């Protein structure tokens with residue numbers, strides 16, 4: 001314990017101001033006391049200290065011209081955190097809040113998440129403080145081309161394999177891939193995932209994160225003799241993860257009643273119409289209020305507060321980090337929430353997670369619950385390597401299998417290390433031990 005606390009303090013001092021990274025490290029360290037007691041060899045070999053230091057951090061200038069001909073300059077990042085299990089793997093985020101601390105928190109989480117999938121992938125993450133909101137297609141393309149003009153020299157199918165995250169979907173992956181191909185003169189499909197299906201992408205990858213989160217919630221509920229059917233589900237966000245979580249929840253017989261964006265949230269007592277939500281957010285790229293204008297009926301738009309004030313039995317925070325705090329958690333518990341599964345990365349504050357634990361609410365942490373996305377990216381890499389493309393049903397079955405395995409591994413590990421039923425402990429320990437053993441085997445690198 002003493003050693004872990006010293007080390008945590010060291011990480012804070014070495015990485016000043018990177019609050020999200022500090023939070024992610026604290027969550028992992030919070031679970032590791034029984035591990036370092038049982039495995040002093042990890043401490044002796046400096047495994048924890050090495051894990052907290054990225055293998056490589058790249059920060060670069062991204063110059064581009066807007067539609068008025070003005071020169072714009074953004075900052076690009078790629079943090080190659082850990083390659084003990086395979087090439088660095090993780091998404092790119094384009095959002096004005098992106099800075100090194102966000103990229104490092106996401107990259108650090110990715111190490112353990114990727115280990116949990118059971119696939120041969122290391123951890124990394126990247127992005128830019130570029131704000132795609134309100135930008136034309138031409139501006140997005142020129143930005144992506146400039147971003148890749150630097151990034152291309154750092155990535156490759158055996159080195160580092162980026163994908164999407166907030167603000168980066170199949171359109172951006174297309175522009176990035178096109179520029180990579182043009183610069184390198186190689187059709188290297190395995191260099192990026194989330195590609196279009198006709199040029200090397202995988203069916204189910206677009207749905208995988210949201211679908212997987214709901215599958216994970218369903219597994220947690222089954223340990224208490226329940227399931228998703230008949231549940232009233234609260235989802236935050238209205239992007240890739242949120243929309244597909246809503247779709248899968250409804251396929252499994254639940255009613256998902258909320259969705260949100262930075263302008264507010266909608267409640268639809270008849271269940272969110274997923275096709276309409278896709279139309280508003282993915283085709284028109286509009287605000288969430290347009291859903292209510294088009295839907296009418298028993299739907300309403302709320303501009304103040306959050307979806308967590310709405311009564312529901314399952315909560316799937318799927319928007320952004322720290323969007324569900326202590327007050328939200330209290331409200332959810334008072335309203336009788338049974339399970340919370342994190343679709344977004346670190347959406348619940350540490351205090352909110354503690355409250356769920358104290359109240360006996362089933363809680364699936366992001367690195368386990370949303371791992372279906374990156375796992376399906378690894379399936380995309382598998383298809384690229386064998387020049388194959390699998391059917392929707394086959395890939396969906398693989399995803400279901402993987403989510404069930406992650407769920408069971410979390411529970412077994414939590415049991416083994418003395419915290420039965422604690423998915424946070426199980427996910428962190430199982431992910432950590434797998435990476436630590438690989439690092440030990442590979443010597444001091």
Ligand SMILES: NC(=O)C1=CN([C@@H]2O[C@H](COP(=O)(O)OP(=O)(O)OC[C@H]3O[C@@H](n4cnc5c(N)ncnc54)[C@H](O)[C@@H]3O)[C@@H](O)[C@H]2O)C=CC1
Nearest residue numbers: 165166167209237238239240241261262319320344345373
């Ligand atoms: N796309 C993927 O495969 C994966 C994404 N994630 C995580 O899921 C979360 C959402 O990512 P995507 O859906 O891919 O992004 P997206 O770009 O498709 O959508 C952005 C999402 O962020 C929400 N958002 C951002 N700021 C917000 C605010 N202030 N209030 C309410 N909503 C806000 C938007 O409403 C929208 O739901 C992020 O935490 C991301 O890291 C995690 C695993 C994989």
Ligand SMILES: O=C(O)CCC(=O)C(=O)O
Nearest residue numbers: 090091163165373374377
């Ligand atoms: O599919 C990937 O490689 C990225 C997924 C991702 O960024 C995440 O799991 O947060």
